[in-house]
Structure formats: structure tokens, C-alpha cells
Amino acid sequence: MIIGYICKYTPVKLLESMSIECVRIEPSYIDNGIAEAHMHPNVCTYVKGVLTEVFKGGYDGIILVNCCDSVRRLYDVLKNAEKGKMIYMLDLPRKSGDQSVAMYASEIKKLVQTFTDFYGKKFNAQDFIRYISTEQENAGQFNMPKGNDGIRLAIMGARCNSSLIDLLKKAGADEVLNYTCTGNLLNFKPLPDFSAGEQDIIEWYAGSLIRSIPCMRMADIDRRRDMLKDIMANVNGIVYHTIKFCEFYSYEYSYIKDNCRFPILKIETDFTQGSEGQLITRIGAFVESLKGSNNKVERPSHGTRKTIVAGIDSGSLSTDVVILDEDCNILSYSIVPTGASIVDSANKAFSQSLKRAGITPQDVSFIVSTGYGRINIPFANKQVTEITCHGKGAYFLNSNIRTIIDIGGQDSKVIRLDEDGNVVDFVMNDRCSAGTGRFLEVMAKALEIPLEKMGEEAEKATEDINITSICTVFAESEVISLIAQNKKRADIIKGLHNSVASKTIGLLDRLGRKGAYMMTGGVAKNRGVVEAIEQRIGDKVHIPAEPQMVGALGAAILALQEIKAKHVK
């Protein structure tokens, strides 16, 4: 008999001692059709996944805990839809005093009784004691750092699955400690002896569960602050995980961010394995920033034949290549639109720039690739995230830069540099085209104006129009209705620029403001947006001659550093 459960407070060991197999539900995908037919698009995505998973079948019963609003409603919906099955919800107290323990013990007893009634399974205190003592011997200590060198990350926040942990490792972490509700955070009090009766042993178990390190759903969470201290003493950085439409954890993130000076990166997922590409970039950049690379580009002395390197930025809209010589002179560059095939586009951009520099592929000693497509470039010697590359490139162009605002086609990001040009912090907008190049592109189409003409057109604006919708889809219909109201195109465009600017400022303010500023990416060419941003921050924003090339330039500089490092060795 297989029972699905979700929460660490579920009395799993007790059920196992009654020979009931318990499996934690880890949905791998969400059927939005099912979720919307039975609930609403705005419930937590993990819950939508569980709903999908349970409907798929394979469980004889489900045990939930009244964890949160989404789970409470999941219970109601499952109870209604799966009439033949045992759908059970434990009423877990939020406090951990003696009375709470007694309450939870009663809840567990009721659960046991239900299993007896439903399936004829009996509970035996001595079996349980025997089972749990062997289990405890085998368990060992989880979440204890192994003490080896390298980058150690803690993952905190909303539940994470094993694939997210693997992803952190893929992104460069050497060790990952899981402090979410899927990590092992139980601490058992010493077992009562074998003669303990049913009531005693269930109370002991209820107490051990309820007094383990609390999740954010609990009312008394002071112990999480102690946990945080431990974590900070033991790891290099914290990856703070939140799940879409789960709010418990953003409060703690906000607290840590404002009160602890410790490297922290917030990521949001839907619990399943979507959006890996973007995540790995962000986590990779975070790990890179923890390693704190050496930034000084030492210009090598002249040799007989100059070393030549290349940087290639494979973005979602364009593929850019920069060729540098060892004195950091740009020999050539090229920008081609990224077509259906990343590799073809990369080949095209690379051969174009070689031709312009008048060299052959053999002349290039090292190539660093960056951007979304970086892992797919077959001829690159090394891959580095675009965050690090943008940092390098911008710092190289102007060493006063402390903040880079990059608005690309699909995403926007803000990167903070220290005096030495190291990336010390950054934020990216998550999976939403609001405030990106794509947003302006859609609006340009709706307004029937070429994208590159928008900045110029906005100068003719006379009236202030406020575009309130943040989401691209809604903003588009807002623009269409403004056209219908006969509003001037220039005014609408100015309104759009302001909307992109305020979204960007929102992102910037998550890091705090610090000049000098540089803007990179295609949107930097739009004077209207740049001015709107300048106005809001009351500071000048530097725009490089080729704002789209900064990533590729940074990659080329990194390539040069690689060569230099090899020579030193």
C-alpha cells in the first residue's frame, strides 16, 4: 500500500512501522488544465503539481497537513474528486508548547485509527520503538558540512526537490545543504524505553516532530534565526528558494537581505523542472561571484606574434562576437540575429568577424562563450555566464561603473560591481517579458512603428500618459485602447518608455542605487528609455558605443585572462 504525503511533520516513521509505504509527492510537471478546472491559476504551483500527480494515479491514499491556504484547498478539492480514496489532512498546530504537542498527538492517534478502520492496519508501540531506533542508528547526521574545500551553498526557503539540488551543483557548487522542508531538519529527543505505552510513545513522536526546526508556516520561528547563524557560519552563500504563489518565504528572504550581510541569491521556481536554463545562469554567476575572481587585466608585454582571442555572446535575439588582441585592442566584431540554430548563428558571426579582422580560426588561441546558448557553442574553450561577462566588459570600458543595467530581448538584469570590478550582487527579472526589449517590440508592432524609431518619436510627446499594466499582454490591450481613444502615438510611446523605466528602477532598487551607471543591451540604444531612467535616478547613465557588444567583449577579456594564467603557470 502506497501513501503519498507532502510535509516533514507527517508521522512517516510511525506509519512505516505499521508497514505502510510512504512516498513524498514530488510532481515533475503541472497540468494547468486540471489545475484550473478544479482550482484556480493562482494557487501555489507545487499544489497544482500535486493535484496533477494524484489525478495521474498510483497512490492508495494521501496524507496532507494543513500547511497553507493552497494545501487546505487542495484537500477540499481532492476529498471531493477522489471519493473512493483515503484523503486525510492532519491539523498541525502552529505552536510548540505542551498543549500543542498534546493536540498533535491526538491528531496522530486519529490518523492511526483511520488506518485501522480503513485498511485494518494496527499500531503496536513496541514495533514502532524497535523500528525507529534502528532507523535512527542508520540515519547519521544530515546537513553537516563535509569540510572539504570549494563552494558550499545552503538552500533555504520553500521546498526544493533533488533536481534543484543537482542544478546547484551543475552550476558550480561543490556541496549543497538543504534547509527547506524537504531537508532533514528533525531532531529526535532521546527515545523512551521499550516499555513505553502507546500514549507515551505517540506523544514523544508528536513532540519530536513539532519541535524540530520550524518552517515559516509555524508561529514560533525564533529558532530559525539560530539556524540562520549556523548556516552563515558554515557556507559561502545562500540560495533562497521561493515557489510561485507561495508567500511564506518571501518574508524571511526580505529579513535576511536587510539584516544580514551575507551573499544571498533569490530564485523562484514552480517546483517542477521548467526554466532550468535561466536558473543555471543565475546560480552560476552567483557561484562565480563567491569565488571572487581576479579582475585586473594585465596587458601582456609585446611578443613577437600577438595572441588573439575571441568572445562570443549567444543571446536569444542576437549572436555577437568580439575579437581582441593581447593588448586589448578590438580587432573586429560582428552581430548577427540568432536564428533557429544557435550553432549556425554562432558560426556565421564568428566567420564574419574573422574575415573583418583578416585572420583565420587558427589564429585565435582561446574562445569564451556566454549568453543563453553558451553551452551549445562547439568551438568555445570555456563557458562563462553573461553576468560575469557583462561585469568584465563594462568595467573594462569604464572602471568607475558600479551598476550595470542590461535590458536585453528576453530579460533584464542589474549587476553591481565593486571597486575592483568584481560582481558582488545582481538581480534578474523572472520569466516575464515586462520591461524588456520584447515588451517594446510587441508595442512597436501594435503602434505600427519601427522599433528603432521609438526613441525619436517619443520626443514629440506633449501629454503624460500612464500605462498601468505591467504584463505585456495586458499592456498591449491597453495600448490598443489608447489608440482607439485617439491618443497621440508619441505620447503613448513616452508612456511605454516610462513603464519600462519604472520596471527597471524596481529591479535596481532591489540592489540599491550606486553610480556610476552603465546601460547595455539593445534597449540602451533607445534614448527615450535611457532618459526616463536617468530622470528617475537623477544621475547620468553611460551608454557604450555598441551596447549590445559588452557581453562578448567581457567574454573576450576573460579569454585573454585565461591565456595569461596559462603563461604564468
Next chain:
Amino acid sequence: MDLVDTYARWIKKNVDDPEMVRKLIILGLKAEHAYFSLFRDKQVPRSFNYLNKIGVEFILNPLIYRDQSAWVNLFAPTEILHAMDIYPLCIEAFSSFLVGFHCEDVYVDYAQRSGISDTLCSYHKGFIGAALTGLLPKPKFMITSSMLCDANISTFRYLSWYHHIPMYSIDVPLEYSQQSISYLEKQLREMVKMLEEATGKKMDEDKLKDVIKRENKIHAHMNRYIDALRYKCHPTTLTLEMYMLFINHTFMGTQPTLNFYEMLTNELDSFPHSRAKRVFWVHIVPFYPNALKRYFNYSHRYEILGLDLNFDYLEEMDYENPYRTLARKMLLNNNNGPYQRKVDSIMSIVDRLQPDGIIHFCQWGCKQSVGGMMLLKKALDERGIPFLALDGDGADRRNHHEGQINTRLEAFLEMLDK
């Protein structure tokens, strides 16, 4: 309209000067209060004019008498505060007033920029923003219950850490049992001790009993009102419906609330028979959307009979055992426990009021209500009662899409008209 916009512009310009904004808001509220004391809105019954006046008064008091105020959520047992002469400031009510002043966006954004999730209910985000910017004067205490939604404990704990102000979270179990009653009762007593320490005031149990006695009277009036609503009608506005929500919870058991219900039941006989299409509303109602105002405010053609949240507990309470009876009230509230309890209570009010249709408002970020909505729809479908779900946000205009609400609402009303 334009006056409010100018006002909103002033407020937004002064966000960095919270004292100034607070003054502006208090001034605005006082003006509104004076207005309702002097002039009558002739389109709604007298009692509702009184409701408007006390609604404003209730929000003003904690802003003015800040050192005697406590922050609460809608389902906090404020009877205890009234007995101790402490002024409650309710999250949901204050955020609604921010919307009234057209300045909720800056406060919602402020909360989001501090790292608070954008999918959190905007009533909470607006309040958090107002607290973090210092617009809200620091209270003496905070009380929240785990009932209804998750946001409560999280928001209050966050703010209590931020401001270093004592708070109490009341953990309300889902099921009614002797054990859960005493668990709750014990918490209430513990809370009163903390309140006494934090405010220096003493709890006088006789006063608490008086509050509950008044509450019983109010419940009786409410029952009469519901029975009259079966046939009668009176014009109202969405704003007044929201005021009712606040007096029925945060100000339950107070003298002004009792006055209002007495006035109301005295007026019942004079209300005309209804010939309108009558809609019962589930969950909170946003008061600003034009589409809703156009059809429901002062209308004789379409009426809102009330919100389910307003009729969530109408039992006689045992005032001799005040703590126990308050514990019981929380446990047996229609919104506590499984969703089926809510469905059942809506069905019983449907039997009493016989509405022509039901509208469920899906508040942005409110998972406890939207998550079960399809179950309610199913139950109503079985009874052949028309159902409409509207998505939107009562506390942040930017999540409201006028066109979308308008089309859906019109189509629904056309359906009812047939």
C-alpha cells in the same frame, strides 16, 4: 474625482515624509467625517449615512490615538480590545482607505521592493508598505489569528520584528473539540496578559461581558435584517458594503455598531419591496471599479444583498464565559475548517435570501478563497443558481482590468435578466 487625484498626487510626492502624509490622510478623513455629519446622502437610508460616519471614525481613532492602538487582522477577537479601550487598526480596512486615496500603488511597490512576494494579497502588501515607510504610527501591540488566510501571521510577525513591537498570534485549529476550545481559550488568556503588560491597561471582565452582550443584540438585529432582505430592498453602495464588513468584525460589540443596527432595523419596514435582480456576493468586494459601481451603486435594478463574510457568525454567545465563547466563535466561524463548511453556510443563506445569482470575487493573492471556488460553483450548478467569478484586486488598481470585468459582469446580468 479630480480632487482625490490631486490629493493622491500630494500624498505620493511626500512618501518620504511619512508625518506629512499621515497629516494629509487624517485631514482627508476628517473632512470626509465632517461631510457625512453635516450632509446626508439622500439616496441611501439614514442608517447607512450613520454607517459611513462611524466607518471613517473607526479608522481615524487609531491614527490619532496612536499610543492606545493595536494592529489587527479582520478575524482578530477585537472584543477584547474594546473591553480594554484600545483602538484597533485593521489591515484590510486601512489598505482599502489607501485605495480610496488613490495612493495604494506606492505602498504596494515599497513592500515588493523590500522583497515581499508580488503574489501576496495586496491588502497585506499595501499595509506592509504603509508600515515600513512609517506612514502608520507604531502601535502598542499587534494581534493576528491564523484563521482565514496564511498572510496574517507572516505579515504581523514581519512587522513586529521590524518595529520591535510585541505581537500575539492566535493559532486556531480547524476542528471544534473540547481540546481545541481549551487550546484557544488558554491562548486568549495569555494574550490578555501580554496586552496588559504592553499597554499598562487592565482587563475588566465585566466590560468584556458587556461587549459580548451588545454583540448578542447585534446578532439578533442582523438576523432580522437578513429576513427582511428576502423581500425588501434598499439602495446601497459597494463602499457601504465594505464598511459593514469592518463593523461586523473589527468593531463588533461596540456601541456605534449596535446603534447602526438599531437604526437599520427601525427603518426596515419603510423599505420598498424589491423588484431588482438580486446578487449575493462571495468574498470581499472592490469598491472602485466603474463597471461594478455603474450597476450596483444606488441601483434599483440590480442589488447586492450582502457579502458572505458579513454573515459568518450569527449565534447567541455565552457572555458569562467570555473567553470560551470567543474561542467557540473563532472555531465555528463559517470560514474556518474545510471549505465544505463555507459551501454549506452559503447554501443556507441562499435559502434565506433567495438571490438570483452569486458572484465570487477572486482577490489577487487570495488562495484560500480562489482555491475552493470551483467546489462552490459545482454546488451552485447543482441547484441551478447562476454563478460568476470575477478576477481582480480590491487593494491595487493595477491588477484590475476594467474591460474584462465589464464584459463578464454585463454578460452575467444579461443572463439574469432573461
